[in-house]
Amino acid sequence: MKYYYSISDVAKLIDVKPHVLRYWEEEFKELHPKKTKGGRRAYTKKEIDLISSIKKLLYEEQYSIEGARKKLKNNGGVSSNEEIHPKVDVGEADKNILQEIKQGLKEILDICSIFK
Numbered sequence: 001m002k003y004y005y006s007i008s009d010v011a012k013l014i015d016v017k018p019h020v021l022r023y024w025e026e027e028f029k030e031l032h033p034k035k036t037k038g039g040r041r042a043y044t045k046k047e048i049d050l051i052s053s054i055k056k057l058l059y060e061e062q063y064s065i066e067g068a069r070k071k072l073k074n075n076g077g078v079s080s081n082e083e084i085h086p087k088v089d090v091g092e093a094d095k096n097i098l099q100e101i102k103q104g105l106k107e108i109l110d111i112c113s114i115f116k
Helices: 007-014 018-027 045-060 065-075 092-114
Strands: none
Touching: 007 018, 007 045, 018 045, 045 065
């Protein structure tokens, strides 16, 4: 198992170009790989997870750079194994409304099943 990965290794793994990784380092302050004596980047597993999260936010969920930056800040950094979805705090009144909606949908399904 490797502890550090080169920029070309990470680029292949995440499926982005190396220049994209360098750009993301400028835009996301949480992303700061160590550099070897020769100036080469050395990424850890934690940084690869962060890069994967950044890619998901930007490419799949269509966040802007600023939006992705805020999302990462609010989530305290997200590993690739975690889902990136907002946590919803549902109050008691909201739960009752959702239960009513759920019941209504069940009734609609029952009605639709008659026509099968």
